[in-house]
Amino acid sequence: MRRDIDKLWASLDVTPTVPADGTAPLELFETVEVRIVALSSTGEGIGLLGSFSSKEDTQDEARKGWLIVIPHVLHGEWVQGRVYRNHRGYSYADLDKVLVPAPDRQKAPCTYFGQCGGCQLQHMTYEDQLAFKKLSVEAAFEAQATILGPVVVEKVWASPDQYGYRTKITPHFDRPKSTTQCPDIGFLQQGRRRVLDVEECIIARPVLNAGLTQSRAYVASHLDTYKRGSTILLREDHQIIQPGEEGNDTDSPKEISRVVTNHKEIVRESFGAYQFEFPAGSFFQNNASILPDLTGYVRDHVQGGEEGRKMRFLVDAYCGSGLFSITCASKSFERVLGVEISEDSVKYARRNVELNQHLLPGVPCTYQVGDAETIFQGLDVPGPDTSLIIDPPRKGCSNSFLDQMIQFGPRRVAYVSCNVVTQARDLAYLEEQCRALHVPGWKLEHLCGFDLFPWTAHVEGVALLVRQEE
Template identity: 40%
Template sequence: MFPRPPKKFVPTPFEYHQEIEITIDSLTNLGSGVGRIDGWVVFVPFSLPGEVVKARVFRNDKNCSHADLVEILQPSPDRIEPGCPLFGECGGCQYQHLGYDKQLAWKTRQVGELMKHMAGITFPVNDCLSSEQVWNYRSKITPHFDKPKDGDLGPIGFLAFGRRSQLIDVPQCPIAMETINRELPAIREDLRKRGRSFKRGATVLLRATEGRVETDARATAIEHVGELKFQFLAGDFFQNNPFILPAFTGYVAKHACAGGAKYLVDAYCGSGLFSLTLAKHFEQVAGVEVSETSCEWARKNAAANHITNATFLTASAEAIFDVISFPPAETAVVIDPPRKGCTPEFIDQLVKFGPARLVYVSCDPATQVRDLKLLEAGGYKLEDVQPFDLFPHTRHLECVMTLVKA
């Protein structure tokens, strides 16, 4: 006898909370295990390829079902003990139960599968690269709390797995830098003491900078990448894994320079990470960033690091092509857009400008592959695909695709 289902539950092919035995074949790019029963796809979070599991169905969609993991009947040899006691409850990590070498292998495979299924492109993907620091790597976390009740803040942490609003209390986070974990207890205690002063819920900023933690979004944070020093507002975007940035920016530099390009355009340049780490390889660099504060910091960072061949424009990315006079045949363009990818206007202007090389950096390979189709249609040929694991133990990755004008 199954419990009463929700009103909108579709009772086929499985009843609500029906328990099924299923073999897991693969992983989705969201980190869930994928299995099939008589060809019908079932998604089971926290299961691994090769495992036989018992799962409890909670939703049937038009062409698949979703189930919670109940029991692992035959574990994968790749399954390991998670590094966090909250794994499986906290929604922040998806892969702590999977050996790290296998995490890298699956991320590599998922990039290739996205290209094949979304764009019809079959292309070799280089093995996903990482740094040696696979724990305590995040330089920024943003825990939340809900509106206090009678001065009590309740949980201070992150969304619970599979929930849209329920928070889980996170007193320590093993993927956050040790500096953050050291100061987190005192910050949490201070918030709780001031519970009655909060009229609504809030998000708390913790940014590691120069051996301390900054909680003021308008304060200045500092990060070092190789020999360069970057300053930016603590609440603004900056890559949150400093341990891999020298290799990451070095790879982008190598591929932007290949072919002898003399000029660089850095679209969506932020506070100048790629513009300034790559500047020594080019005669002139032009960056463009829609955020006025980030663009101003890019200018300040250039001056502070004595870089004189880089200029920055505060505007939408596509506007850069109206103001530069670089010869396209000698120009490389680095693209590092937000998660939603490039705008159609930017891609249109980019293709019309026609630079010799493109190095597209993305935190969402799905939108990157979407844009890849447009770039190939615009006359560019894929030359290299390199994933980077800036976010160990999570489903997230950065992917660098290099294209050349055909």
Template identity: 35%
Template sequence: MASLDPPQMNAAATTTTTVTNGKRVFSQSRRANKKQKSKRERNMKEGSSDEVLLLDIRALIKSRQENQKEAEGDASSPSLPEPGSEIDVEVLDLSSTGDGLAVHPGSPPNHVYVVPFVAPGDVARVRVFRHLPADNYSVADYLSIVTPSPLRDDSRIRCPYFASCSGCQFQMLDYPEQLRHKRRIVEKAFRNFSQLPPEIVPAIGDTIGSPLQYGYRTKLTPHFDGPPGAGGRRGAKADKTRPAFTSVPNVGFNQKGRRLVLDIEDCPIGTDAVRLGMKRERNRMQTEFANYKTGATILLRETTKRYSKDGEEPPPTETETPDHAVRVETDQYVDIKTCVTDNKATTSEHIDSYLFTNPAGSFFQNNNSILSPFTAYIRQHILPPPSPSSSSSPKEIKHLIDAYSGSGLFTITLSGLFHSSTGIDIAADSIAYARKNAALNRIPDSECSFMAADAPQLFRHVTTHPDETVVVIDPPRKGCDASFLRQLLRFGPRRVVYVSCNVHTQARDVGVLVRGEVGRDEGGFGEEEQKGEENGNENQDGENAKRKSTRYAIESIRGFDFFPQTGHVEGVAVLNRVDEP
């Protein structure tokens, strides 16, 4: 959840800072003699927040130039305020990163200030932190609101740490406005990253909201830094020579823009069980802090024990429910929810009538409240709409391939629609849990199977006919690599449903599928991943082998709000293979 200000790129000189009592202390370093690529520059093709922010800034500057016919401005007249200066800025827009984009009348006309915790129309008091003149923007710290925007209502804010903690950006916004902004994020992602003509990208659907806007996160990971001289939180090994804590450290999340942990007592976006776990872990630290020689991250993960009211095992009564548990009762069930802190412990999660188990420290969607409408949407769109009956009607889709299947979320919840459903993942541990989850949900192996496969050969053992197959892909934030996309295009399934937690890399990959070819310079792709790729799929039949190329058309694109109050949005894109003579 923590985020840091964008690193400097292409600036003539650098600005260094230290943090003292929670405030940034500014000093100018000597002019750099040798230009080196920053991490930001190396990752600019991966849909990083730095790349996304810079594209939004350029779009705003271009719009101001076109609409107001402003000159580009001279960086020396007027000059930029000194780092550490306090100025008032007018917020014009929200970027896809969740930060506001603002202007200052005393700065060059096409210079933008990046400010957190603001809404379009706000006039905000900020403290200038860092200038990036080559990119026409500066990073600033939010201080206060001088004149609130009509979109802003601070009475909506439920967290006393908002505007300090780096976790949330939008608590002051009405929820429908948050959803509208997230639709715009998806629109901009496909405009900026797909490299497709706008006329072949369908209108983006309205973002589907979360049933819960607070109390939804089933996993939180607060942390604390080690004592001075202990080498930080990560990567340091404890030994007898390291200093111990002399007092309880701050336990919480990073302050916005700083590597400084805020002492956070409660987080209102966590579920009730997770918030109880956070309170319990903070109490534990009161007595055990001296045992730590380094910092650590604390896992807080909800797990649910479900009792059917018609089942053989009676549910506990309200008085029998432990103090550390949360009891949730519906017409059919009684759920007892507790918080797990052991990474290796097994947690249970229910989605409608399905049960999923996972190691507590592994990945699984962190908003259970939206998983029912989310999986229902995928179920409604996994098959193509009925076509008019004719002699040339396409074959029935009978098979599902779930790439990046993890512990089987889609393979299992969609299995009832197909003759066969196959989940494929490179992680053997995830495949083991997927098989266990299929058995827990009483799905026979003949209908739902799983296999572990190396990334360059994910489709090697797929034996289904492409015309009868739909593929679901749900990759990590970096998106799909070149090897996978080449395998997918070579196999050529009739339909693809692409789910992503990063709509920018999703747009990039969808563009590849629509064009039908993978360039060597596509962002996020490594040449080493092509090794062994030629063996990726050797079972295509004669009809498919004759197809000169495979490309796709986009049927629909829509966002899902898995993380209310933040700038994150999940994307679902549905694609159909284009069959040409």
């Protein structure tokens, strides 16, 4: 949020009047009216107090330039909010009401929207959500423009399913207050650390909502066993049984879905012709409907082709249970190598090679346990003939990893990120280091987003790089 605030102040050429002791000019629970002049990268609206845009307080110099961060609003709207937290130069407020709505505001499809902290953008049309997320990717890379130069975000790929897409949800509840009253079971309230009671989530798979109903009944009948609050795991086990396989005596593929609540139980996720197994509590992408587009986009790049140069080797640096390395393996590769710090994930990556063997063109796929930062040590494949897939956690890559990547010099790189800010930071670091070392860097050939979580502010960034010639 601070980055968004500073950027807005700079664009408006406004500096707020902040007392030396940092005291805010607004009282907690004070009601304010503002016009929304920008949206933050996380989807909140930002309104500006003072003579620049507010209907009120135009003579109050103490409030001039002070910003109000308020959720569930659109650019240009006049809104009323109630302040609940103050920071240096800006305050957070709950939305009380929209005084003058934007013409493209839509009615939220979920009855819990505005209270539940899970979704941020249900007041936007889906087309506007994609446009907002494209701007979010652009803003992250604009922050590194002095190093990376101008960057073009080509598009944000839409999710085929906008409702009922989540294959995993984790509702919570606090410690029951008595053995006769069931606590609220659901998700954290917007801007609060309190649980909102949610009976159905419209972005969760139908089987998970059925599981939520069952879990609520179970908790209600076992209140005396909970000495503290708890989190419920609800994960879909989705299998496709082909004709002739056990359990399917028809001529068509048969889909079976059930809900799993045990973290250690093995589940299967299916999309296209691929199937993956992993423990229910482990990480796997939660929107299977967009995985064919996402993995296909990465596959087309790492195989090579645009410059007519096929790659011989594929390295997956944060391989998990093998999603990208398996879906991107092709007969053009002589070898596919995945590295993952979790021994359990490596075990299931190997299992998933067996599960998808009929789709793998005889390419040896090997997996090893190890830290991504040491992946290049002892790697016996030449960088110029290698494609590298990077899909790190939100914190991005360490400088140590990126330094080793420069030394290894993979020809093609696909950087998939759940945090476009750290993604842009990492690419800027690569460029700076390559310049300092006077070695060829990577050209950013393509940059786009993928909407893995419709109705939320999250966007997955995919950057496709090609090593420049000497």
